[in-house]
Amino acid sequence: MSNETTLIFQHSRPGRSATAQAPKPVSEDQLSAIPASLRRKNKPGLPEVGELEVVRHYTNLSTKNFAIDKQFYPLGSCTMKYNPRGANRAAMLPGFLNRHPLAPASHSQGYLACLYELQNFLKEVTGMKGVSLAPMAGAQGEFAGVAMIRAYHEARGDDGRTEILIPEAAHGTNPATAVMCGYKVREVPVGKDGDVDLEALKEACGPQTAGLMMTNPSTCGVFERQIEAISKAVHDAGGLLYYDGANLNAILGKVRPGDMGFDVIHMNLHKTFATPHGGGGPGAGPVGVSQRLLDYLPTPMAGLDEESGDYHWIDTDTLPTSIGHLSAFMGNAGVLLRAYFYAMVLGREGMIRVGEYSTLAANYLLKRLEAIGCQAAYPDRRASHEFILTFAKLAKDQHVTALDIAKRLLDYNQHAPTIYFPLLVPECFLIEPTETETKEAMDDFIDAMAKILEEANTDPDTVTQAPFTQPVRRLDDVKAAKELDLVWGE
Amino acid sequence: MSEIPAELRYRQSHEWVRVDGDVAVVGITDHAQDAMGDLVYVELPDVGQVFAAGDEAGVVESVKAASDIYAPVSGEITEINEALDDEPELVNNDPYAGGWLFKIKMADDGELKEMLTADQYQEQIDSE
């Protein structure tokens, strides 16, 4: 691991540069058309460094990251599965990289063909009637979904619907999205077994209900068994059902959201379809809809003229009821191509195996962790592709918290699971191993957990002070938030 | 055990009120600041803003949480604790004195009767 702690700006020397990369300077004459009053007075304080310094600096920095390519990364709700290198190579083919987003369809047939087939693939695997690939992330997919629900009610003149129902265990994105779409949020309680409190839900449904947003399997890591009753309650009240595809990996190929009664779903291709997380993005959040929302899908979409075999764009001129464009062009195209590659490699049988083997891995890991003394939050339930442990007792007895255990895992070269989510389980880990990890990788994680639990009893400081082996020790978050230092100033 | 001064009135959402003539001084309780952890920022209303009891009047932020502050009584803001701009930790260190948030000129001091006494507030946090 590198010790690089200097900033690129500190490598800067006036007059140094990667001269092979920039064209020769133009003369002032050639800039004379730009009025002097609009010209920059001082040159910006960008780094002046040579090519090797840049390559070395960013290569060294990269070694300070944990990554799927280096470690087991069981971050619950994030589906950190292997990101095939082949997908990256295919998406970076020059023909794809150099295509301008506004190039005419005549010069885009290859790209459009990939998108069209991906749309159909996603339609089939989710059981929806239409798919748009436009949203650029899960959160934007959610936005598109709820905006379509709103457009649907508005088109029917049904404008008394002001509320979106959300189970209390939901991701924070759900309520934030509902508000961005102009709705009020009403939370619905979740029972002790992880399922939605059906009676409370029925009571909450009414003429003010625009829809319900939910994840299934839920954020509690279990399959919502009353899904059909929930669907009926919401639909009977005139609301629509939104499926947050955060956990689609668990049921891919086994159950389709369309068959569960959902009207609109978003998928996270960076989770379920193995596109990279890239240190926090880009993702892609395609949406799928049932028949009644087809007219509102975000544009553009790829269309096929069956007769000529030519592909074209479907845009707002041919679909005027669409909720419109959510980006300047066509979403995160390069991510879509990676997902297309993955879908084509897996094919029909591969899709079914995703749900099966991610579920197998999670249940295995859960049972083995329980056997070494970990407490499951929902011990009577099957795990989906992920599950929750709670360390509330350890926190109370030994003052060793979920955060401490997470930090100590880093010392054992294991990325920590998601911690403190969902909010309703105290001191929790949300663990998602994914289908691409070997049994040995999971066994190593189990061994590390066993050692940490032992340390928590015998030598708690080792856990509460961890990590010891990373580039930095625990950071002062309070100082970071109070004395904001967001930009380097010499 | 957190401190709950007997002479103050409390709101269920953990604000306290000290009455000074027709002005209510508002802060958050020792229990609330302890639950939040180290505060890093306090967003206060503007002087002159008018609130009804129960309106959102500010936000306190720690690293991991943000919590709305509700106006415990109706009225107009007459003063805010500007020291919190630089030293939000005053709320942690001295919640009932130096860490006060804002003052409201009460429109109806009858609203005070609807607030909790120290004993009632103690009961509430015991049952949480």
Added chain:
Amino acid sequence: MPYIPHTEDDVQAMLAAIGADSIEQLFDEIPAHLKAGHSLDALPEGRGEMAVTRLMAERAEQDRFALSFIGGGAYAHHIPAAVWEIATRGEYYTAYTPYQAEASQGTLQVIYEYQTLIARLTAMDVSNASVYDGASGLAEAVLMSLRANRKSKSRKVLVPDALNPRYRGACDAIVRNQDVELVSVPFCNDAGQTLVDGLKEHEGQDYAALVISQPNYFGSLEDVDALTDWAHANGQLVIAVVNPTSLALLTPPGEWGADGEGADIVVGEGQPLGVPLSSGGPYFGFMACKKKHVRQMPGRIIGRTVDMEGKQGFTLTLQAREQHIRRSKATSNICTNQGLAMTAATIYVSLLGPDGLASVAGHCHANTQKLADKLCALDGVERAFSAPVFHEVALTLPQDADTVLARLAEKDILGGLSLAKDYSMKNAILVNSTEVHTEGDLDLFAQALKEVLA
């Protein structure tokens, strides 16, 4: 099984540990009839990497090479080889959001450096870690201006017609459900600029902000000082929409206004900084603001701090604004930044430096001027507007623009964008040139246009 490593022995051992007979049994909580009754027959059989790579290579080849002069918000630039070789290293490519700061110092430091680059390029105080793209970034900026301008009670923002229509469209789609009104500001038909005169009718009314695009969609340079001062004098914030390449040459938004008061919020499309055209994404939107508005800024933000031993380190900060904590009261529902594209941009800007970037910007401008001159030498072709431009220019043709562009495309020359649909200028096109074009490329375009117009 592609990407699934288990042997039959592994599977049996895992099932035994679980106490289940079969994988199917693990799905016993799912109502049986939900599982039955569907098949995935429409899906193709899986294929290996070789076959799928070949298929995609053929598809990529099909999008045949054309000499392109299309801009409209996405621009072709030279991208140093090092940029994506490093950005796609597994340590960047396959990491996630740096929630475990100690094990993510690489990503976190890159973002901190990125924030610094953006702040310096725009001359603003602070930057976030990026948003999806320029257009959605503008929507975020509009919503942010409503929160940040506490004096304004209206939910209205002034948006010039000369703004990229795709930005306006996406922005409207994103903000309209919150009852936000984007009020249109006309441009001068001769100059192709947004003039303070065109704003007079809005004086004394309540708007949260004025959007200023520099350059605007026509490539024209706006009188940003006058517009900024007008907005501030009328109690509005200024939202700047800028091209990052141009900032190496043009007054940064942080210094706009006669006395340099500057814009309040800055957004723009980051693609020109080392991100390939790639059919429109992934790009990244950059977003910067004055320090006093930082808590109203959406998106991820990284701060520099120290660890328990006093050593420098980087961490996510101001998270209490974000959806995972603030839920329905978050500044936005955005969860991610465009990490990979932003990493590429950081490497790109570091390689070019201030002089290199100024060189790129200079060539873009000079080539565009040259191209306009060459095209305007043809009969009936002239500049549509009189304002000076940066690296894009509107031209009027003696014939219908859509037809001319289609005929140029048949010659594998993508001769810009038609202004017919968005501006009812049915004979007008918008052309762009950058440093990637040689003199020969410009001549090819001029020659082809001459033939088409003949």
